[in-house]
Amino acid sequence: xxxxxxxxxxxxxxxxxxxxxxxxxxxxxxxxxxxxxxxxxxxxxxxxxxxxxxxxxxxxxxxxxxxxxxxxxxxxxxxxxxxxxxxxxxxxxxxxxxxxxxxxxxxxxxxxxxxxxxxxxxxxxxxxxxxxxxxxxxxxxxxxxxxxxxxxxxxxxxxxxxxxxxxxxxxxxxxxxxxxxxxxxxxxxxxxxxxxxxxxxxxxxxxxxxxxxxxxxxxxxxxxxxxxxxxxxxxxxxxxxxxxxxxxxxxxxxxxxxxxxxxxxxxxxxxxxxxxxxxxxxxxxxxxxxxxxxxxxxxxxxxxxxxxxxxxxxxxxxxxxxxxxxxxxxxxxxxxxxxxxxxxxxxxxxxxxxxxxxxxxxxxxxxxxxxxxxxxxxxxxxxxxxxxxxxxxxxxxxxxxxxxxxxxxxxxxxxxxxxxxxxxxxxxxxxxxxxxxxxxxxxxxxxxxxxxxxxxxxxxxxxxxxxxxxxxxxxxxxxxxxxxx
Numbered sequence: 016x017x018x019x020x021x022x023x024x025x026x027x028x029x030x031x032x033x034x035x036x037x038x039x040x041x042x043x044x045x046x047x048x049x050x051x052x053x054x055x056x057x058x059x060x061x062x063x064x065x066x067x068x069x070x071x072x073x074x075x076x077x078x079x080x081x082x083x084x085x086x087x088x089x090x091x092x093x094x095x096x097x098x099x100x101x102x103x104x105x106x107x108x109x110x111x112x113x114x115x116x117x118x119x120x121x122x123x124x125x126x127x128x129x130x131x132x133x134x135x136x137x138x139x140x141x142x143x144x145x146x147x148x149x150x151x152x153x154x155x156x157x158x159x160x161x162x163x164x165x166x167x168x169x170x171x172x173x174x175x176x177x178x179x180x181x182x183x184x185x186x187x188x189x190x191x192x193x194x195x196x197x198x199x200x201x202x203x204x205x206x207x208x209x210x211x212x213x214x215x216x217x218x219x220x221x222x223x224x225x226x227x228x229x230x231x232x233x234x235x236x237x238x239x240x241x242x243x244x245x246x247x248x249x250x251x252x253x254x255x256x257x258x259x260x261x262x263x264x265x266x267x268x269x270x271x272x273x274x275x276x277x278x279x280x281x282x283x284x285x286x287x288x289x290x291x292x293x294x295x296x297x298x299x300x301x302x303x304x305x306x307x308x309x310x311x312x313x314x315x316x317x318x319x320x321x322x323x324x325x326x327x328x329x330x331x332x333x334x335x336x337x338x339x340x341x342x343x344x345x346x347x348x349x350x351x352x353x354x355x356x357x358x359x360x361x362x363x364x365x366x367x368x369x370x371x372x373x374x375x376x377x378x379x380x381x382x383x384x385x386x387x388x389x390x391x392x393x394x395x396x397x398x399x400x401x402x403x404x405x406x407x408x409x410x411x412x413x414x415x416x417x418x419x420x421x422x423x424x425x426x427x428x429x430x431x432x433x434x435x436x437x438x439x440x441x442x443x444x445x446x447x448x449x450x451x452x453x454x455x456x457x458x459x460x461x462x463x464x465x466x467x468x469x470x471x472x473x474x475x476x477x478x479x480x481x482x483x484x485x486x487x488x489x490x491x492x493x494x495x496x497x498x499x500x
Contacts, residue, residue, distance in 0.1 A: 171207075172207065172208075172344075172376055172378070172399055172400040173376065174208075174270060174314050174316060174343050174344045174376065175270075175312070175313075175314030175343040175344075176312065176314070177208075177242055177269060177270065177314060179207040179208045179242065179400065180207055181205060181207045181417075181418040181421055181422075182207055182378075182399065182400035182401065182421075183205060183206055183207050183208075183389070183400070183401060183402075183403060183414050183417055183418060183421075184206070184207060184208045184209075184210065184244075184346070184378060184400060184401065184402040184403070185197070185200055185206045185208070185209040185210055185402070185403065185404075185407060185414070186210065186380060186402045186403060186404030186405075186407075187210040187211060187212055187213050187244070187246040187272065187274070187318075188212065188404055188405070188408070189212050189213055189279075190212065190458075190461070191212070191408055191461075191462075192209070192210060192211060192212050193211075193212060193232065193234070193446070193449060194234050194235030194236070194239065194445075194449055195442065195445035195446045195448070195449050196408075196411070196442070196445075196446075196462075197209045197211075197239065197243075198445055199411045199438075199441070199442055199445065200407065200411045200414060201240065203411055203412045203414060203415045204414065204415045204418070205413075205414030205415035205416070205417060205418035205419075206403075206414040207242075207400075208242050208243075208244055208269075208270065209243055209244070210243070210244040210245070210246055210272065211232055211233070211236065211243070211244070211245045211246060212232045212246070213232075213246040213247065213248050213274050213277065214230050214232050214233065214245065214246065214247050214248070214258075215230075215247075215248060215249065216247045216248065216249040216251075216254045216255045216257075216258040216259075217249050217251070217254055218230065219247075219258050219261075220254055220257060220258055233245070233266060234449055235449065236266050236268075237266060237267070241267070241269050242269035242270065243268065243269050243270075244268070244269060244270035244271070244272050244316070245262050245266065245268040245270070245271060245272065246272040246273070246274050246318070247259065247262070247271065247272070247273060247274070248273070248274040248277060248282060248288050248289055249286070249288055250286065250287050250288045250291070250292060250298075250302075252301055252302045252304075252305040252306070253305070255273065255302055255305065255306050256305040256306050256308065256309035256310075257309065259271045259306045259309050259310045259315065260309040260310060262310075263309075263310050263313045268313060269313065270313065270314050270315075270316055270343075271306060271310050271313060271314075271315050271316070272315075272316045272317065272318060272346075273302060273303065273306060273315065273316070273317045273318070274288075274289055274317075274318055275289060275290065275292050275293060275299055275317055275318065275319045275320075275333065276289060276290050276293070276318045276319045276320040276348055276352070277289030277290055278290045278320070278352035278353070278355050283352060289352075290319075290320055290323060290352035291323075291352075293319060293320060293322055293323050293329065293330075293333055293352065294323055294327070294329075296329065296332045296333045296335075296336040297336065299317070299333055299336050299337060299340075300336035300337065300339060300340040301340070302340075303315060303317060303336070303337050303340035303341065303342045304340035304341055307340060307341035307342065308341075314343030314344070315341070315342055315343060316342060316343050316344040316345065316346065317337045317342055317344075317345050317346070318345075318346040318347075318348070318380075318402075319333050319334065319337075319345060319346070319347055319348070320347070320348045320350060320351055320352050321347065321348070321349060321350060321351050321361060321364050321365075322351050322352070323351060323352045323353060324351050324352070324353040325351055325353065325354070327351075328351065328364060330347055330364065330365075330368055331367065331368050331371045334347065334368050334371065334372060334377070335371060335372070337375070338372055338373070338374055338375045342375060343375060344375050344376045344377075344378060344399075344400075345368075345372075345375060345376075345377060345378065346378040346379075346380055346402050347365050347368060347377065347378070347379060347380065348360065348380045348381050349361045349362050349364060349365050349379065349380065349381035349382070350381060356405075359381075359382055360380075360381025360382040361381075362379065362381070362392065362395075362396045363396075365377070365379045365381075365396060365398065366395075366396040366397055366398075369396075369397050369398065376399035376400060377398050377399050377400075378398060378399065378400040378401060378402050379392050379396060379398035379400075379401050379402070380401065380402040380403075380404065381404075383401055383402075383403050383404075383406060383417075384406035384413075385406075385413075386413070386416045386417045386419070386420035386426050387420070389401055389403070389417040389420065389421070390417075390420050390421060393421070401417075403417070408462065408465050409465035409466060409468060410429075411438075412427070412429070412430060415427055432467070432470065432497075432498065432499035433499055435466055435467065435497075436466075436493060436494075436497040436499065438466075439462075439463060439466045439493055439497065440490065440493055440494075442459070442462060443455070443456075443459050443463075443486070443489060443490070443493070446458055446459050446462070447459075447486055452485060452486045453484070453485070455486070456483055456484060456485055456486055456488075456489050457484070459489060460480055460481050460483065463476075463477075463480045463489075463493070464477045464480065464481065466497070467497055467498040467499075470498040470499075471498060472496065472498035473498045475496060476492070476496045476497055476498055479492050479496055480492050480493070480496075
């Protein structure tokens with residue numbers, strides 16, 4: 016087995032206490048280690064400034080590596096040498112739970128102890144494959160900056176064949192995550208996987224059967240950049256499977272997501288869908304299996320809550336049913352259906368699910384309103400990705416801020432009040448373009464009330480904007496009353 020080690024990993028490791036040993040351990044596990052970038056050139060150009068390493072320190076690193084068996088070769092040589100399936104490409108190092116991990120080119124986090132298993136495999140067997148198989152139990156994927164250690168390679172989330180980078184997902188929110196809002200989020204950047212509003216599979220099927228237009232919530236999907244997740248809901252496996260197939264074939268959905276978490280009465284009680292199905296893990300598994308078969312090779316995911324009530328938390332059972340049925344990922348909101356959005360999301364309960372999954376990634380959701388909270392979700396609770404919902408409605412730039420924090424970079428500042436006013440008007444223009452002047456104006460009221468929160472004059476602005484009925488009136492109120500102080 017040969018290990019291909021990025022130069023930035025080496026320099027970053029030497030700049031972090033407690034991880035220098037990991038580099039030397041890697042050296043000892045293989046007779047040949049290639050640095051995919053020339054160490055000194057890479058360090059001088061990019062890393063020296065960030066890590067404040069002088070040339071002498073960098074030179075010492077090179078000498079120490081050579082002394083411990085590393086072979087320094089140019090990037091072109093390393094790239095050509097790393098074609099063997101047995102080779103392991105190391106993108107980063109991290110420390111979690113007192114153990115050292117290597118971040119692989121596949122986006123996985125493997126404990127160094129897996130290298131022991133690989134090296135002790137029978138002659139002629141693939142050490143790399145051995146490591147892969149040993150990591151099929153509960154495993155942690157590439158994670159962001161750990162305290163005291165700078166991971167310079169980007170983090171990503173694997174959902175089936177898709178690599179989602181950064182591992183930040185926009186939550187599907189009925190009435191909010193329309194095409195206009197998704198455009199706005201994409202302009203700021205940082206959202207690895209945006210999602211549509213949730214779509215009633217039965218409503219879609221019945222409307223199409225009568226020759227009607229497709230759901231308004233699919234407006235613009237065909238022209239939208241990818242990746243894009245489309246969320247559907249119902250309780251009938253056949254209906255969901257058929258609609259999932261059509262979303263893949265006709266709308267080129269990157270991911271088909273099934274909602275098992277909506278607590279709204281019309282969905283959960285009247286339609287016996289959404290969070291109602293949390294009480295029937297076997298039924299959830301049956302639905303997922305049917306949709307997976309219909310949508311291949313496009314990955315199928317699911318969004319759930321902790322359970323129906325605090326006395327009936329069964330998210331582990333539901334998540335395992337989703338995994339067993341072929342689901343590619345599960346997103347868990349940290350509240351029960353009974354709690355709706357009251358209280359605080361229980362991230363400890365979310366974290367309990369991770370060790371009980373053997374194959375698919377876990378995405379956490381709930382109360383992620385700051386870049387710090389996003390980073391903490393990865394570091395403290397061990398999720399593979401996070402989904403941001405309501406906080407993004409008033410701050411669509413939050414994804415860009417969180418992505419920077421995960422990369423260990425300075426967090427971009429909040430837009431100024433004047434910039435937010437211009438953003439609101441641009442958001443309004445996009446909504447009117449999609450929904451028309453009257454419906455667009457009414458719809459934008461709820462968005463506008465979320466802008467400028469906490470500033471002087473916000474209450475008066477909300478009072479006036481919620482009465483606007485035409486674009487001219489809406490624009491005039493924003494220009495005159497938007498809280499800019």
